[in-house]
Amino acid sequence: MNPVQNYSLFSEHDIYLFKEGKHYRLYDKFGAHSLEKDGVKGVYFSVWAPLAKKVSVIGNFNKWKPNVLPLSPRWDKSGIWEGFIPGLSWGTLYKYAIETKAGEILEKSDPYALSWEQNLQAASLISTTFYEWDDEEWMQKRSKNNSLNAPISVYEMHLGSWLRYGENPKQFLNYRDVAKKLVPYILEMGFTHVEFMPVMEYPYDPSWGYQITGFFAATSRFGSPQDLMFLINELHRNDIGVILDWVPSHFPGDANGLHKFDGSYLYEHEDPRKGFHPDWKSYIFNYGRNEVKSFLISNAMFWLDRYHVDGLRVDAVTSMLHLDYSRNEGEWEPNILGGNVNLEAKIFLQEFNTAVYKEFGESIMTIAEESSDFPMLTKPVHDGGVGFGMKWMMGWMHDTLKYFKEDPINRKHFHHKLTFASMYMFNENYMMPLSHDEVVHGKSSLIYKMVGDEWQKFANLRALYVYMFTHPGAKLLFMGDEFGQTSEWNFKQSLDWHLL
Structure with missing residues (x-):
């Protein structure tokens, strides 16, 4: 089993676009x-590791030994290593053994792998995203259903804790099992869209999915890529849109992930003032x-494209746009204009x-989780905006919850918490x-x-929802809130369905 070196999926134009930050289909x-x-x-492998001395493919087919199946660096100094290895097929476990300039050998999972093992080894899995979709009717009309003019009511959910069987904390439902339960429930409740908290592969359950290692892999906690596609397909067949959290x-x-991928700061910013997040470590x-932008x-x-998703809710946009986010004076450096915006x-x-609106038009939506008043977030890029379709209305959320926490006898002093949103609610798409x-x-x-006794708490929450659903803007409600979940959300267990 020797790698064939003189084979590539890259054209010179691909390399040019990659290095310019303009290649938007690198997964091909x-x-x-x-x-x-x-x-x-066999299988063609390619990986970007520009400062590596050597790169080889290791796996259960060569006893995880480095240098047995070496990849070759491309002649064009793009930093890409590649090779074709005969005899391998789907289901094979593999990693890249990357020898750094310092002589250290790193075992890295494939940044573009479609599946990962769900264990400490976290090896990549040779996989496919082939699926026979049956959602043509939805895809043809979704421009109307996802439009800013459409009534949009989103059910946000965490797949690992929406519903579980048994007492085993790792006994998650498969994506297909979720589909059987979720579709009729969403239809009964009248939500128009479902938003899944991150389904990309992540190693640590308490991160809720927001610490991603496999950006192109559907987490194997709940099944295969095709199992997730089945869930999305079933939602679409029942006129329910799908939004994914994207991070x-x-x-x-993690040692398996992107951090110091070839021994250097490859994907992350080398300056810790820009490259390390103090809150989330x-x-x-x-x-x-440019290569990171292409990625x-x-x-x-x-x-x-591959998963037919209708929208991406972009996480932590505020932290991306502000150089001083969660940093004290002296812990950040102003931009070239002297300001705090990460240009x-x-x-x-x-x-x-x-790029995504050019490719998919108004049939998809991008939604920013942004808690500051960053200007023109949902205005078109050609007008100087950032180009999002919508942003979360965080000010409305904080004001509304503060109002409803007040005893009714005091609320006459807090009506401005309800009316203030009318001052800005058409400045952006919310x-x-x-x-x-x-x-x-x-x-x-x-x-x-909510305040008061049990009856008053439920009456107040119903009043809050009436106010919310008659207010301009799309709506989003987290799972459990629709039936009055009494305990805080716990990612380790199922919702309290017995309350029904």
């Missing part, structure tokens, strides 16, 4: 691709590096929004979120944010 080139060359079946803001320092992408925009395109991140977000963040970390469930 990088990673592991099962194919046939000169009548021989281009940071990534964890994670690493921030280098938005000024991230290709990743967004991947989920919209490289702003340009990246503009290019991301331009989605009103009562999300997972409002029912964790000691904040209590929504029902127990």
Whole structure:
């Protein structure tokens, strides 16, 4: 089993676009691709590791030994290593053994792998996203259903804790099992869209999916890529849209992941003032590096393309746009204009929004989780905006919850909390979120944010929902809030369905 070196999926134009930050389909080139060359079946591998001394493919087929199956660096100094290995097929476990300039050998999972193992080894799996879709009717009309003029009511959910069987904390439902339960429930409740908290592969359950290692892999906790596609297909067949949480803001320092991928700061910014997140102890992408922009925009395109997703809710946009986010004086450096805006991140977000809307038009939506008053976030890029379709209306959420926490006898002093939104509600395109963040970390469930006895709490929460659903803007409600979940959300267990 010797690698064939003189084979590539990359054209010179591909390399040019990659290095310019303009290649938005890198998943067709990088990673592991099962194919046939000169009548021989095998797998083509390619990975970006520009400062590596050597790169080889290791796996259960060569006892995980480095240098047995070496890849070759491309002649064009793009930093890409590649090779075709005959005899391998789908289901094979593999990693890249990367020898750094210092002589250290790193075992890295494939950044473009479509599946990962769910264990400490976290090896990549040669896989495929082939699926026979049956959602043509939805795809043809979704421009209307996803329009800013459409009534949009989103059910936000965490797949690992919406519903579980048995007492085993790892006994998650398969994506297909979720489909059987979720579709009729959403139809009964009248939501128009479902938003899944991150389904990309992540190693640490308490991160809720926001510390991603496998950006192109559907997490194997709940099944295969095809199982997730089945869930999305079933939702579409029942006229229910699908939004995914997408996290281009940071990534964890796991040994298997992107951190110091070839021994250098490859995907992250080398300056810790820009490259390390003090709150989440994670690493921030280098938005000024063209190859990283190609990686991230290709990743967004991947989920919209291969998984037929209708929208991406972009996590932690505030932290991306502000150099001083969660930093004290002296812990950040102003931009070239002397301000606190991360200009490289702003340009990246503009290019991301331009690319996906150019490709998919108004049939998809991008939604920013942004808690400041950053200007023109949902205005077109050609008018100087950032180009998002919508942003979360965080001010409305905080004001509304503060109002409803007040005893009715005092509310006459707080009516401005309800009316203030009318001053700005048409400045941007808004989605009103009562999300997972409002029912964790000691904040209590929504029902127990309300005042009064049990009857009054339920009456107040119903009044809040009436106010919310008659207010301009799209709506988002976290799972459990629709039936008055009494305890805070716990990612380790199922919702309290017995309350019904």
